[in-house]
Amino acid sequence: MKNQHSWAFKLSLLSVSILAMTTSSISAAVPLMQHSMRGQSLSQIESIITMPNFGFLLLIMFSGIIGKKLGIKRTIMLGLGLFLIGGITPALTSNYAIIMITRFLMGCGVGLFNPFSVSLMYSFYQDDELSAMLGYQNSAKNLGAAGIGLLIAALLAFSWKLAFLSYLIVLIPLVLFGLFIKVPDQHTEMHAKENGHINHKIWILTGLMFITFCGFMSVVVKLGSLVTTEKLASPSVAAIALSLMGVVSMVSSGFFSQISKRLGDFVMPASLLGMALGMFLIASATNIVLVFAGVFLVGVFFGWVLPQSFLRVGKVASPNAKHISTSMVLVGESLGSFLSPAIMNGMANLVGNGLPATVLMLAGSGLVFMTLIDFYCSFTGYYQPAAAK
Template identity: 45%
Template sequence: MSQKTVNASSWLFKASLLSLSLLAQTAPSISIANTQLAQQFPNVSQSSIELISTLPNFSVLILILFAEAIGNKFGIKRTILFGLGLYTIGGVLPALVSSFPVIIAARLLMGLGIGLFNPYSVSLMYRFYEGQQLKGMLGFQNTAQNLGNAAFGFLLSALIISGWRTAFTGFFVGLIPLILIWLFVTIPDDKGEMAEQAPAKASFKEAVNGHILLLALLFLITFAMFLMMTIKMAVLGQETGLFSPSAASSILALLGLASMVAALLYAPVSKLIGNFILPVSFTGIAAGFFIVANANSVATVTTGVVIAGIFFGWVFPQAFLRVAQVGPKNGGTLTTSVILMGINLGAAFAAPMVNAVAGLFGMSSVTGVLSLVGIGFTVLAIIEYIYNFFDRKPKN
């Protein structure tokens, strides 16, 4: 198959490719059902209930590093479609069962699906686009990710009213990118003429260098902390009596919308302040967490969530722009997978990690945990300001 058969500049191709990102952050959104799940399974600990929302991020780690090898063997498009099928089946299955272990297994299955298609949601952009067009697509990718998160949040806010089982049926959204990718995306095989013309891929040592590992660690910490906003929102409403689980889902949907709007501005802001966009983002996120932690009204909570969401909208595209800056040119899906592995590792263990650290400082209440996260982002911002001030190397 020739590269000429692919019209990567068409809006339909771009929209179908971006549809993969719609699902990227939907798995943890089911945390709004935590209070109902706790009532359904009274013998299960609160930490185990909270783990349901992040469990898919754990099983993502099993396949994410092998997604490229699986794609090379069976075809990238087939791998993506199979992953989307696993996501949908694993996402909806809990609505049909009453066994907590089966729900756990279904969530793990869902994560395996994400591990197959998620690396390609970014690496295919490196394959089809470059320069300012790549920057734009990375911004759109984060926009699509937050649009999916916001839309899914509003959907769950309606579904949760009918119970936690109905909420899980929301994961039928996996059919949207499955149909779009199947019908409108052509991905040339890494064979024949195309393989002969392509530069040699970087070795494992080059693709996974020290800079990439440090970036993976940075975004592991970032996502572990930020996800606490999602995990704790329903519990915050319950403990403070300020809002219901349905309202919590709507508030979190606004977080996604705020991030989506911010992501649309990523390319011009990045051009204006360069890599300082990351410490600025951390500063804004910290402010948002402090506002939510000290809020005494729904309006104040919503304000803090929106502020955190706006600045978080620049984190994800900046993560992969940094990859393009410090990673090898031909690192391929492997380099992207390492970053995604850090992100998903942080997301998978967000609750136990952050709760454990909060316990050490005697900040185990919901507001205490959110305040601790605000302090954590403040520390990251200071480190990033110092790093970028002294790092004057030109960025391509």
């Protein structure tokens, strides 16, 4: 096994994370898919984007059990294989049912490998190196989202089907992780000894991630519809904007360790407020420049949300429950992403305006509310280890 502190090992470990945020990158194709699939409603088309989150939810809580049976590396490789099959199949068919099934399988794959991409870091790294790796991990996620976003923007010029071939990016971690990472037996045994106890702080953090990602996905899902509805740009430009958001998040995540040293636990409320301001700017934009400015703000502050949430897990989770606690936080993230269209569209309909701009305003308002709550939690040291208070 390569030295876990070497960059070769770290890059191979981080390569799995480039896939974690790519399942919804195809959202810019929604207008074209709606035109092609005339038998399906807008909500049904948007469900294609979020369906992987459902598969993720079903598999993530069993990833630890499967890891015990197959071994951590085999479980990750199985997940990558499912991602490949589910990711590219929609390029070969227009059948709505088949697309939904394969997108579900894609999510199952993410549910198998994503929890280990984080929990293995608690095994290999500590203190500042752990904080840095969590920041790099989020950078890897956004690098993958940005790379696929650019591919999708280019391929949408030909057809929405062709855009799904961008998921061939999974070949990168299949090769790197498969060839260069060996998970020692003691790490598999450590995961096997987890007793599954989840403390109340992890439940609260899970709820925070649910609301945060419900709001964040409003930008991802609605941006293409917003720019076309308001006649600001084409779907391809929206894909470029989403790609920019990924690039910005990737860069900001790379500075997470330094930001964390300066702001401490207040990184989270600052991030939530910054994301809300970006959403307000997008919703009220009268030209594409303001849309890009709002997307930039969302990207900068979103880049710190997940590293900070996982850093909190490392602080407050029981030593023998790091994997299950990580899985719970990811469940909150995925459930919020999956239910986002239904919740946000429903709220917009309640106020009598289902326009994309209204949805983004509501999402931003929700994040402002969560900012106030999380500021109080940070001020009182709620997410600090008991001995640190």
